[in-house]
Amino acid sequence: MQLRLEGAEELSIPRERVYQLLTNPDFIARSLPDAQEVIVQSDGTVEAKIKVGISFVTANMQIKLKITDKVPNQHARLMAEGSGSGSTMKITSDFDLDGDRPTRMKWKADAEITGLMAGMGSSILKGFSEKKVREIFDGIKKAMEGQP
Amino acid sequence: MTASMESLFERAVNDLSRLTKITDEDRNLLEQVDQAANELVVSEFEKYIERKFNEKVPEVLKKYGLMGVPILKKYGGKGAKPLVHALSIERFGQVGLGVVTFIDVHQSLGSLTIQQWGNEEQKRRYLTKAASGETILAYALTEPEAGSDPASMKTSYRKEGNSYYITGSKYLISNGSVADSIVVFAYPEGQRKGMSAFIVDKKAAGFSVDMRLEEKMGLFTSDTSMLSFDNLQVSKDDVLGEEGKGLNVAYSALLNGRIGIASGCLGVMEDCLNQVKERTSTRVQHGKPIGKHQLVQRHIARIASNLESSRWLVYQTALKKEQYDGNMSELNLRGEVDRISAIAKYVASRAAFECADSAVQLFGGFGYSILSPVAKHLIDTRVARIYEGTDEIMELKVASTVLGREFEAYS
Incomplete structure (x- = not known):
């Protein structure tokens, strides 16, 4: 099943700083929600065990994240792939930056989900994903704006 | 229509607009319904698993101004005609029959009944609050021993001057425990003819929610209750329609x-x-x-x-x-x-x-x-x-x- 989510955030910090953090594997690793074990590999790949919860369904997933397609201060892509508890997911997220103080970050995430979670249907998954993505971005925004 | 509005539903609305008049106002209303329905998907899913009444339903309907879809505008409603009302309920049906049950009881069995049979004072008193979402309505006809046959009803009333005293129980009442006002049916004491309808306030002395039926086979997000009236006093102003023509x-x-x-x-x-x-x-x-x-x-x-x-x-x-x-x-x-x-x-x-x-x-x-x-x-x-x-x-x-x-x- 395929899902698309998109949105935009406004950040009070300089665009250059937003880009630095967005493309920093350590920062991404710290921003992962419900992560149990996180390892940042030397090539920048982030490997983590995370708990993905959709209401009463919790999947323990092993995921790999990689930052690609970097265009300094303008664009970055975050590729995430994971599997576990009878489900798989592949998410491609694109981030586009413009403006400066405030920096506008437009994002778009395309997710491909299979297995048990996909069976719940896109309308339910979309509703939960929107809720979760909101939480993630609130966390990222707070972390970015709180960075020295 | 929004991009999220389900395509078949949108097609039906478009087809209908070629057969009958679907105004821009109707379409705007259905847009609001569509957004509200989308907003209810997650809570309805969660509450269904928890087997709890989805209190988000009245909250979201209120937020979008949809509690009084079929209520006339002069009482604060949207004044939707039956077809548009039907379309709105159809859209909520995509979320689930629990949502539909809440809406149908509040709007069709509660509001429209008061709108058809109530006097001007009753309409002003009950419909304005029902339309704004300040109150929730229910309808109580069924009893433990009277389902398809209302003549078997045991709830009765005694008339004394301008007051009526209702005694009895109503069973399987949707919205029963969450409603503020309930349309209740009763026979005159000792009789099986001349049923009357009353609008009962849940705050009235003698009103009680005896049971919330949570052991249902389904419809978990809808409230189903058993209500009792113990010599509950109402006035002649609370009689809905003509006495004896309930x-x-x-x-x-x-x-x-x-x-x-x-x-x-x-x-x-x-x-x-x-x-x-x-x-x-x-x-x-x-x-x-x-x-x-x-x-x-x-x-x-x-x-x-x-x-x-x-x-x-x-x-x-x-x-x-x-x-x-x-x-x-x-x-x-x-x-x-x-x-x-x-x-x-x-x-x-x-x-x-x-x-x-x-x-x-x-x-x-x-x-x-x-x-x-x-x-x-x-x-x-x-x-x-x-x-x-x-x-x-x-x-x-x-x-x-x-x-x-x-x-x-x-x-």
């Missing part, structure tokens, strides 16, 4: 209610179709999407055909009701609406149950779990064949319109 009030309410349930069942069928389309085109078995298997396609064809054949019947019923609303003294028209609303409810509820059964089948083992999007439809639509008139009562009603009143089997 049966007319009760039946007119059920007529509106049936159109609402039939409309909700359309939404259920549409959701079943959307869900199986997604499931069968992505789930791979035997090396290909299961939708490429012919026996799977048969289920899909049945769901689509059930939806389409029920849809136009329900819309036709709503249009007839619209005609009747404009000419309530026309008894033949009333009979026609009574007949066709029974057929619509009978056909749509059975069709929805069959669609949900097919959808569960196509979801395979996962379909049997309430984590799937279709299991709740199968469990919930079963009650649509019982409440607001059982299949059998609908059949008898329809048969008697064919054979003549002298053949009425339930009188």
Whole structure:
């Protein structure tokens, strides 16, 4: 099943700083929600065990994240792939930056989900994903704006 | 329409606008309904699993100004005509029959009944608050020993001067424990004729919620309660319609209610179709999407055909009701609406149950779990064949319109 989510955030910090953090594997690793074990590999790949919860369904997933397609201060892509508890997911997220103080970050995430979670249907998954993505971005925004 | 509005529903609205007048105002209203329905998906899913009343339903309806969709504008409602009201309930049916039940009881059985039978003072007092969402309405006819046969009702009232004292119990009352005002039916003490309708305030002394029925087979997000009245005092201002003519009030309410349930069942069928389309085109078995298997396609064809054949019947019923609303003294028209609303409810509820059964089948083992999007439809639509008139009562009603009143089997 395929899902698309998109949105935009406004950040009070300089665009250059937003880009630095967005493309920093350590920062991404710290921003992962419900992560149990996180390892940042030397090539920048982030490997983590995370708990993905959709209401009463919790999947323990092993995921790999990689930052690609970097265009300094303008664009970055975050590729995430994971599997576990009878489900798989592949998410491609694109981030586009413009403006400066405030920096506008437009994002778009395309997710491909299979297995048990996909069976719940896109309308339910979309509703939960929107809720979760909101939480993630609130966390990222707070972390970015709180960075020295 | 928003991009999120389900395509078949949008197509139906567009088709209807070629047959009858769907104004820009109607479309804007349906846009709001669409957004509210989308906002309820997650909470309805969670509450269904928790088996709890979804308190987000009144909250979201209130947020979008949708508590009073069919209530006249002068009382703060949207003034939607029966067809647009039916379309709004249909859209909420995609979220689930629990949402439909709340709305149908508050709007069709509660608000529209007060709107039809209430005096001006009652309309101002109850409809304005019902439209704003300040109050929730319920309708209490059924009793432990009186389901299809209201004549078996035991709830009675005693009249003393300008006051009435109601005693008895009402059972399986949707919105019962969350409602603020309830339309209650009772016979004069010691009699089995001359039923009257009253509007009862839940704060009145002698009112109690005896039981919240949580051990139901389904419909978990809808509140179902048993209410009791112990010498509950109401005044003559709380009599709805003419004293002794409560049966007319009760039946007119059920007529509106049936159109609402039939409309909700359309939404259920549409959701079943959307869900199986997604499931069968992505789930791979035997090396290909299961939708490429012919026996799977048969289920899909049945769901689509059930939806389409029920849809136009329900819309036709709503249009007839619209005609009747404009000419309530026309008894033949009333009979026609009574007949066709029974057929619509009978056909749509059975069709929805069959669609949900097919959808569960196509979801395979996962379909049997309430984590799937279709299991709740199968469990919930079963009650649509019982409440607001059982299949059998609908059949008898329809048969008697064919054979003549002298053949009425339930009188």
